[in-house]
Amino acid sequence: MSTLLAVIGHPIAHSLSPRMQTAAIDTLGLDAAYLAIDVAPERLARTVRDLARLGARGFNVTLPHKEAIVASLDEVEGEARAIGAVNTVVREGDRWVGANTDARGLVRSIEEQGIPIAGRRATVIGAGGAARAAAYGLAIAGAAKVTIAARRRDRADALARALAPACGTTTIAAAVIDPVRMRRDLAHTDLLVQASSATMRAEDGEELARALPIDAMPEDAAVVELVYRPRRTAVLAIAEARGLRTVGGLGMLVHQGALALERWLGVQAPIAAMRSALEAG
Numbered sequence: 001m002s003t004l005l006a007v008i009g010h011p012i013a014h015s016l017s018p019r020m021q022t023a024a025i026d027t028l029g030l031d032a033a034y035l036a037i038d039v040a041p042e043r044l045a046r047t048v049r050d051l052a053r054l055g056a057r058g059f060n061v062t063l064p065h066k067e068a069i070v071a072s073l074d075e076v077e078g079e080a081r082a083i084g085a086v087n088t089v090v091r092e093g094d095r096w097v098g099a100n101t102d103a104r105g106l107v108r109s110i111e112e113q114g115i116p117i118a119g120r121r122a123t124v125i126g127a128g129g130a131a132r133a134a135a136y137g138l139a140i141a142g143a144a145k146v147t148i149a150a151r152r153r154d155r156a157d158a159l160a161r162a163l164a165p166a167c168g169t170t171t172i173a174a175a176v177i178d179p180v181r182m183r184r185d186l187a188h189t190d191l192l193v194q195a196s197s198a199t200m201r202a203e204d205g206e207e208l209a210r211a212l213p214i215d216a217m218p219e220d221a222a223v224v225e226l227v228y229r230p231r232r233t234a235v236l237a238i239a240e241a242r243g244l245r246t247v248g249g250l251g252m253l254v255h256q257g258a259l260a261l262e263r264w265l266g267v268q269a270p271i272a273a274m275r276s277a278l279e280a281g
């Protein structure tokens, strides 16, 4: 085995990345392996040194290390700094460089469906790490306006304030999720991006879907879901019933992985094979 790649997290057994990246490696006929390594927080720095000693070309980083990893890196790229998290680490010479492929992965998953972002008005639901990457991604793709809507107004405000300086000409606004406010906002939203964890749980997902008057959205609007378990969330179900275009969470997962693979190996990632590997699971 000549090329070592990995994902580190704690826990890690649930990660879908090994299945997806191994499918990519097999499809491309590469002499490489992508390993899942369970790394407790106190062993993080040591594991990064070990991966360097083993000659690893790079690795993915997942919870709970996406922020703490920075202390073990030689450089953190601007996009990862803006998103406040590193999900991909690349070996460049004898240095570890931290990157984030989530934002561009989301953008690719939307644009591959022929849904434009540039000049459009977006609403992002949630104010956690995924919402931050999503809002930033929409801004770098040229969205005219991104409204961050969370159940707690202070969280939405804080995220909007933190992101705005990195978002160029995109207007970043904050809102609280309540049906009256959402009806007004969604009537002027071209792209709704569900980036909260609510839709992972059936009851919370249905409650959130009730608070989002998707029927008020313009006819040519699109709804993007980041949660991929379940595959068809309450929000996606309502958007589909309304006849809107939809993008499920597997799209971002595939494309953030594809961008990482492209960074590590300089290859064109086999998107279809990666997606099939996830859909088979």
Ligand code: NDP
Binding pocket: 102, 126, 127, 128, 129, 130, 131, 150, 151, 152, 155, 195, 196, 197, 198, 200, 204, 205, 208, 226, 227, 228, 249, 250, 251, 252, 253, 254, 256
């Ligand atoms: P965080 O825990 O950082 O944030 C979760 C957010 O969801 C918070 O803003 C939280 O609000 C909000 N939330 C939780 N429950 C509800 C609810 N019932 N109603 C409204 N808002 C709610 O998680 P992440 O941001 O890291 O991840 C969010 C989701 O995105 C996860 O389910 C994850 O699987 C998915 N994801 C998908 C990716 C992909 O590639 N497709 C990539 C990354 C994440 P509060 O602060 O008030 O608790």
